[in-house]
Amino acid sequence: MEYEGLPFIDALEKLASRLGLTIPKDAQESAKAQVKLSTTAVLNRVAEFYSAQLKHHPGASHAVHYLKARGLTGTVAKAFGLGFAPAGWDNLLSHFQNDSEVLQVLEQTGLIIKHEQGRFYDRFRQRIMFPIRNRKGEVLGFGGRVIDDSQPKYLNSPESPIFQKGYCLYGIYEALKSRQKWKSALVVEGYLDVIALAQFGIMGALATLGTAMTVHHLTSLFQLVDDVVFCFDGDKAGQAAAWKALQLVLPLLVQPRQVRFVFLPQGTDPDTYVRQQGAAAFLALTENSTPLSEYFFSILSQQTPLDSVDNRARFANTARTFIAQIPDGIFKEMMFEQLAQLAASSVEVVRGEKSFRSFSSRGWKKNKVLPPPQPLAPAFLASALLLRAPHLHALASAKRPLWQEITAPGIVLLNKIVDWINEQPSITGEALHQQLQGQNAELKHLADCENRIMLLSDEGLEAEFLGALDRLIVIGRKEVTEKLLQKSKTRELTPEEKQQLKEFLQYVESI
Numbered sequence: 377m378e379y380e381g382l383p384f385i386d387a388l389e390k391l392a393s394r395l396g397l398t399i400p401k402d403a404q405e406s407a408k409a410q411v412k413l414s415t416t417a418v419l420n421r422v423a424e425f426y427s428a429q430l431k432h433h434p435g436a437s438h439a440v441h442y443l444k445a446r447g448l449t450g451t452v453a454k455a456f457g458l459g460f461a462p463a464g465w466d467n468l469l470s471h472f473q474n475d476s477e478v479l480q481v482l483e484q485t486g487l488i489i490k491h492e493q494g495r496f497y498d499r500f501r502q503r504i505m506f507p508i509r510n511r512k513g514e515v516l517g518f519g520g521r522v523i524d525d526s527q528p529k530y531l532n533s534p535e536s537p538i539f540q541k542g543y544c545l546y547g548i549y550e551a552l553k554s555r556q557k558w559k560s561a562l563v564v565e566g567y568l569d570v571i572a573l574a575q576f577g578i579m580g581a582l583a584t585l586g587t588a589m590t591v592h593h594l595t596s597l598f599q600l601v602d603d604v605v606f607c608f609d610g611d612k613a614g615q616a617a618a619w620k621a622l623q624l625v626l627p628l629l630v631q632p633r634q635v636r637f638v639f640l641p642q643g644t645d646p647d648t649y650v651r652q653q654g655a656a657a658f659l660a661l662t663e664n665s666t667p668l669s670e671y672f673f674s675i676l677s678q679q680t681p682l683d684s685v686d687n688r689a690r691f692a693n694t695a696r697t698f699i700a701q702i703p704d705g706i707f708k709e710m711m712f713e714q715l716a717q718l719a720a721s722s723v724e725v726v727r728g729e730k731s732f733r734s735f736s737s738r739g740w741k742k743n744k745v746l747p748p749p750q751p752l753a754p755a756f757l758a759s760a761l762l763l764r765a766p767h768l769h770a771l772a773s774a775k776r777p778l779w780q781e782i783t784a785p786g787i788v789l790l791n792k793i794v795d796w797i798n799e800q801p802s803i804t805g806e807a808l809h810q811q812l813q814g815q816n817a818e819l820k821h822l823a824d825c826e827n828r829i830m831l832l833s834d835e836g837l838e839a840e841f842l843g844a845l846d847r848l849i850v851i852g853r854k855e856v857t858e859k860l861l862q863k864s865k866t867r868e869l870t871p872e873e874k875q876q877l878k879e880f881l882q883y884v885e886s887i
Contacts, residue, residue: 379555382511383599390512412538418481419507419515425471426459426505426518436460439504442523446568447651452575456550457507461500461520468498485517486534500531506567508532508539508585509549516544519567519585530567532585535804542590545582545597546570552600554579560603562662563589563621569607569646576655581646587806589621594628602633605662607646610639619675622668626701629668629708636665669711672698673718682718692719692726753821754847755786760825761841762793763805763812765834768841769797775845782852786821 377387389399401409430436430453439460443453461467469488472478479496482488488496503520510516517533533539547570551558558580564570566583573581580601584593597604606621608614618637625635638661640649650658666674673695680691695715702708716723762768772794789812796811797803812819829840860877863869869877 386511414477415481415485415536415538416514416516418478419485419517421472421478422468422482422487422518423457423459423505423507423515425468426461426507427457428459429462429467430458430460430504433460433462435462435502438523442504446572446647447575448568448571449575452571455574456547456571457509459505459507461498461503461505463502465497465501468500469496485536485539487518499533502526503531506546508544508546510544511548511552513549519546521567530586541585541587541806543592543596544585545593546585547574547582548596550574551580551582559601560605560662561597561601563597563604563606564646565608565617566645566647572647572650573658576650576658578650578655578658588617589624591624591628594621594625598628598633603636604634605636605638605665607638607640607662609645610642614639615675618671622672623698625668626698627703630703631705631707635668636662637668637671638662638665669714672711673714677718682720688719688721692721696726696728753785753825754844754851755784755790756821756825757829758841758844758848759786759790759793759822760829761837761844762790762797763808763822763826764829765837765841766797766803766805766808768838769794771838771841772845775849782848782855784848784851787848789822 377384382390385399392399430439443458448458468482469479472482479488483490483496487499489499490496500518500520502524503522506519506521507515508517508519517536517539519533520531522529532541535541546567550570551561560580562573562578562581564573564581564583570581570583573579582597584590594604604625606618608618618639622635622637629635640646640661644652646658649661676691676695680687680694682688682691692715696712699708699711699715702711712723712727715726719726758772776794793808793812796808800807812822857877860869860873863873864877
């Protein structure tokens with residue numbers, strides 16, 4: 377576990393395999409393991425096919441020239457298993473055409489696609505291929521990069537039962553093979569960044585697969601090391617990615633874990649920087665990286681300048697909601713101390729613990745300086761849960777008439793998301809996020825909810841979703857009750873309305 381950064385079960389299975397033993401599993405686990413084993417065995421063969429095409433296919437000369445122009449050596453290309461998908465619609469299909477079981481796996485993993493007319497064709501064509509491997513070296517999927525200016529520049533395998541982008545880190549297998557050479561994980565943005573740094577002897581670089589950082593990525597990183605360095609471009613996109621990563625990591629910052637940030641000069645990435653400036657210059661950047669605490673307070677103070685009492689109060693209130701997510705310990709206490717210094721206040725005040733006295737018509741009373749964060753609005757919470765697990769929408773259909781007409785915050789957004797999923801039952805959370813880009817007014821509330829639920833286990837999502845819907849139903853019934861009570865002041869209610877009012881009043885009183 378320590379040497380190879382493996383979870384307990386993986387380490388146990390690896391030791392058992394050396395002795396020719398098997399770990400006992402129940403029937404369901406055994407079936408899943410067998411499916412994964414047979415699927416990765418096929419994908420390993422696909423990786424070998426692409427690798428052979430890079431070496432021997434007549435059309436691979438452009439790919440080889442491109443890799444050499446990027447400064448990659450044959451040694452590093454072999455270490456990362458780089459390959460080539462030739463031009464044409466059926467190279468992979470033809471290679472495995474006599475093996476129906478393999479073709480079934482290729483279809484399930486999206487490497488071949490069924491045309492409307494019923495024929496299949498290759499997903500990847502005229503691309504340099506990057507096999508995406510897990511810690512054991514099993515191929516889970518592929519990334520493909522064009523050689524010319526075609527779009528999209530990068531194309532990944534679609535998600536499948538064994539390939540989920542929110543869980544995978546490119547370069548994890550190669551990094552673990554050199555585990556003794558690095559103590560800090562370096563998170564970069566692209567495949568070629570990982571490969572270039574490895575070629576220059578900088579090990580431990582990993583990349584997400586064209587998606588934003590997730591809590592599952594971070595959990596995997598902290599299983600390996602206690603020190604994580606995020607390396608981003610210095611532009612707006614890089615700053616946004618860094619802030620997102622910071623918010624995700626706060627609840628995971630138990631001692632002795634630490635997080636730092638490196639921002640490269642605008643227009644450069646780790647690949648170009650290390651080739652132009654050299655390994656020593658790049659390592660100097662990481663050694664002088666910005667600690668999380670410094671970056672956190674710097675960003676918040678840019679958003680809210682500390683030039684007035686009002687702004688300092690707003691700054692303190694915003695920072696407190698983030699710091700509260702850090703697990704109890706010395707780091708959390710020191711973050712509150714730093715906040716108190718910046719806000720020109722006391723630790724008790726910025727934590728919201730110190731009371732003061734104010735005068736009202738009833739005399740002097742105690743008040744909290746800073747109120748606690750507001751509870752999550754159930755409609756936004758339900759929306760956030762659907763973005764993480766779109767399949768939960770099936771639980772909403774029976775209850776939807778009870779809440780879809782109410783005026784609770786976020787209800788319009790929730791209805792849109794449910795409608796989108798109904799229209800496209802197989803839509804992913806990533807695709808839903810893309811459709812949400814026009815809902816700017818509500819995205820902040822949604823992001824707050826996503827941050828608050830990120831640590832929920834998958835098993836707890838259904839109960840949380842049903843709870844959010846139940847709270848919406850309570851709001852809906854209260855709204856109907858209020859409307860009926862107001863209506864009763866101007867005219868007599870019908871027998872049906874009286875019965876509904878009676879039932880809703882009893883229901884509201886019982887909660």
